[in-house]
Amino acid sequence: MAALHVGMRVRVACCSLIYRKVLRLRLTSLGGKTVGNAINLMSNDVMRFDMAPLFLHYLWIAPLQGVLICYFIYLEMGIASFYGMLAVIVIMPLQSR
Secondary structure, three states, X not given: OHHHHHHHHHHXXXXXXXXXXXXXXXXXXXXXXXXXXXXXXXXXXXXXXXXXXXXXXXXXHHHHHHHHHHHHHHHHHOOHHHHHHHHHHHHHHHHOO
């Protein structure tokens, strides 16, 4: 709940900054850009700030879970658990794309 609250505050702050900037711009200085670009920023792109705090906790939870899982598998299977975790770590950069 607190992470959602922080994300909402960041989103509102960014929308406020974009809105104030658009109000200060002159139509001649836009250079072919439309007001739709600012609306797109406020409706689509700022939503990522709303969801980011929810997923930031996975940065510390995921390594902890990996170590715990490797330990429990080691208790069951032995040294093969380390080879399995090594395979997961090697394949992880390929999945990021």
